[in-house]
Amino acid sequence: MQMRKETKLAISTAKKAGLMLKKHFGRYYVVKHKNKHDILLDVDVQADRLIRKELSKSGLPMITEESQHKSKAGSFWVVDPLDGSINFGNRIKDFAVSIALVEEGLITTGVIFIPEADELYHAEQERGAFMNNLKMHVSKKTRLSEAILSMTLSSVKHRREKELEIMRCIGERVINIRSNGSSAVSCSMLARGAFDCYLTVEPHFWDYAAGSLLIREAGGLVTDFEGREYCEDSRSLVIGNSSLHKQLRGMIKGLQVF
Structure with a gap:
């Protein structure tokens, strides 16, 4: 093609x-x-x-x-x-x-x-x-307990506090959490299945625009916490295959991050 x-x-x-x-x-x-x-x-x-x-x-x-x-x-x-x-x-x-x-x-x-x-x-x-x-294809893992959750800690204080709260609440439910300091690198690793899922709040569009397409085209879901398709105005971000995405969304419903 x-x-x-x-x-x-x-x-x-x-x-x-x-x-x-x-x-x-x-x-x-x-x-x-x-x-x-x-x-x-x-x-x-x-x-x-x-x-x-x-x-x-x-x-x-x-x-x-x-x-x-x-x-x-x-x-x-x-x-x-x-x-x-x-x-x-x-x-x-x-x-x-x-x-x-x-x-x-x-x-x-x-x-x-x-x-x-x-x-x-x-x-x-x-x-x-x-x-x-x-x-490429995203991870095929179906159990959150076996998944590596990736999160990129924000440089902005109030965003970082929200992300740390998510880490505290979800950290024990996944096998490990990775924060490698680059949203683009994280998205690339999600698209090829090296990382399994991802969460963040108040994402900047330039950080995730390219990566979000990579992940969707690799079979992943990229939405906000409410399940709406990721776009420039999204205030949150959850990424994973259909199974992990559903589990993560279920877990974050009770979190007061906004």
Whole structure:
């Protein structure tokens, strides 16, 4: 099946940005501290500029973590130029470039590149999800007690408090909890079945746009806590196969996180 030109552009752009980040791994400076749990690096800015230049060839607008401008109508790109800045700044290799295309409210292309692992993930709407061109599928586990729950702790204080409360309540019901510091890396691992399920609150669209399509195309469910399909305005996020997703939603109904 012929790959869309937009997907080809997203892939080539993610690779260029990722290779630039890899080249600068271990060599960077902090531009500013966004808050006590998050930083902006010079390579964040460089990757953002590179991606803007490449994606401008499509003629479509962009929203990124660094710009945070919203484009609700028509078609637009959603980009996180460096997801996992804290990891990058501490020489931890779990960081990624994330690019998604939204058309009339639907995420139609998702690309994530993890430079240090040389893993390229891509998905197109109703065409499946792939890692390095090999088709992926989410975990087939059906028991929450055997599942690895992934959560990415927010850098924002009130969000982090809610996520820690979820961890306290659900932690004993799963085999383990993983927090690797990058939403894009976590979504990639969920799409290929390395992690089994995922929860978070108040997700940023640029963190999950590409990853949510990867997971859906790999057979997973991506909704808010109420079961509504994930979108830009979602205030919560629960991910898993149909069985684990149902169990997680049942457990979080009684939690007062909003």
